[in-house]
Amino acid sequence: xxxxxxxxxxxxxxxxxxxxxxxxxxxxxxxxxxxxxxxxxxxxxxxxxxxxxxxxxxxxxxxxxxxxxxxxxxxxxxxxxxxxxxxxxxxxxxxxxxxxxxxxxxxxxxxxxxxxxxxxxxxxxxxxxxxxxxxxxxxxxxxxxxxxxxxxxxxxxxxxxxxxxxxxxxxxxxxxxxxxxxxxxxxxxxxxxxxxxxxxxxxxxxxxxxxxxxxxxxxxxxxxxxxxxxxxxxxxxxxxxxxxxxxxxxxxxxxxxxxxxxxxxxxxxxxxxxxxxxxxxxxxxxxxxxxxxxxxxxxxxxxxxxxxxxxxxxxxxxxxxxxxxx
Numbered sequence: 001x002x003x004x005x006x007x008x009x010x011x012x013x014x015x016x017x018x019x020x021x022x023x024x025x026x027x028x029x030x031x032x033x034x035x036x037x038x039x040x041x042x043x044x045x046x047x048x049x050x051x052x053x054x055x056x057x058x059x060x061x062x063x064x065x066x067x068x069x070x071x072x073x074x075x076x077x078x079x080x081x082x083x084x085x086x087x088x089x090x091x092x093x094x095x096x097x098x099x100x101x102x103x104x105x106x107x108x109x110x111x112x113x114x115x116x117x118x119x120x121x122x123x124x125x126x127x128x129x130x131x132x133x134x135x136x137x138x139x140x141x142x143x144x145x146x147x148x149x150x151x152x153x154x155x156x157x158x159x160x161x162x163x164x165x166x167x168x169x170x171x172x173x174x175x176x177x178x179x180x181x182x183x184x185x186x187x188x189x190x191x192x193x194x195x196x197x198x199x200x201x202x203x204x205x206x207x208x209x210x211x212x213x214x215x216x217x218x219x220x221x222x223x224x225x226x227x228x229x230x231x232x233x234x235x236x237x238x239x240x241x242x243x244x245x246x247x248x249x250x251x252x253x254x255x256x257x258x259x260x261x262x263x264x265x266x267x268x269x270x271x272x273x274x275x276x277x278x279x280x281x282x283x284x285x286x287x288x289x290x291x292x293x294x295x296x297x298x299x300x301x302x303x304x305x306x307x308x309x310x311x312x313x314x315x316x317x318x319x320x321x322x323x324x325x326x
Contacts, residue, residue, distance in 0.1 A: 009037040018043040018067035021074030025181040033229035052097035062108035069112045080143045087146035094150030113169040115158045117151035120144045129288035141282045159243045170241045175248035179225035180313040199266045209271040214280035216256030221286045224306040227299045234297045248287035249299045
C-alpha cells in the first residue's frame with residue numbers, strides 16, 4: 001500500500017502539526033514521514049526563530065500558530081563526553097524547553113502532544129529488557145543523569161496534564177538512534193556516528209588500528225531514525241495511547257560487535273582495539289517492546305541494512321560539506 005493513501009493517517013493529514021526540533025536528526029525524520037503521508041500543514045521554527053527556553057516567546061508562538069498536534073523532538077543532546085562536561089546546560093535547557101512547551105500547548109488547546117525522550121531515563125541497573133514500569137525504580141546512570149532527569153520531568157508533566165485535564169499528552173522513549181542527519185562531532189556525538197567517522201577516517205588515512213572507548217562489552221540497541229518516525233506517527237493515530245511507551249527493536253549488540261559491523265560497511269580491515277581506561281556507561285540497554293508491539297507496530301529496518309544506508313548518507317553529506325558536527 002502507498003503510505004500516502006493509507007486511511008490510518010487520515011486524521012493526521014488534516015491537522016496543523018508543529019514539529020519542535022525539526023532541524024535535528026529526529027525532527028528531519030518526522031518531517032520526511034509526515035510529508036510521505038501527505039500532511040502538509042507543518043509548523044517549523046528554527047532555534048533562532050523560536051527559543052523554547054524563553055517562556056513568553058513560547059506562549060506567544062502557541063497563541064499565534066494554534067497547532068492541533070505537537071511532535072516534540074527538541075532537545076540538547078550528546079554522548080558521554082558532552083553529558084559529563086556540560087551537565088548544567090543539559091538539565092536547564094531540556095527542562096525549560098519541555099516545561100514551557102507542554103504548558104503553553106495546554107493553554108492553547110493543543111489536541112495532542114507527543115513528547116520524545118530517551119531510554120536513558122531508566123535506572124542504570126534496570127532489568128533487561130527494560131519495561132516502562134521500571135521508571136524511577138533505582139539510581140540513574142551518572143554519565144547522563146542531568147539529561148535523564150529533565151526528560152523524566154517532561155514525560156511526567158505530560159502524564160499529569162493528561163491525568164488532571166484529560167488532554168492527549170503522552171510520551172515515547174526511543175532507544176539509541178542513528179541515521180541521516182546524525183551528529184558526527186569527534187567528541188560530542190553518540191557512539192554509532194562517532195564510530196562511523198572514526199572508521200571512515202582510519203580507512204581514508206590508512207591507519208593500521210582503531211581504538212574504541214571502554215571494554216567493548218556493553219550491549220546497546222540501535223533504531224534507525226526513519227523507523228522511529230514511523231512509530232511516532234503510528235502512536236499519533238491511537239485514540240488511547242499509552243502514557244509512556246518504548247520505541248526500539250528489542251535486540252542489541254556489544255559495542256565491539258557494532259564496531260566490527262561498521263568496519264565491514266566502511267571497508268576498514270585494520271585492527272580494532274579496546275581501551276578499558278575509558279568509561280563504558282550503562283552495562284546493558286535493551287528495551288522491552290511488549291507494550292509497543294501490542295499497539296500493532298514493529299520496527300522494519302535491520303541493523304546491517306541501516307548501517308549501510310547511514311554510511312551512504314554520511315558519504316553524501318561529507319561530499320557536500322554538510323556533515324552536522326554540533
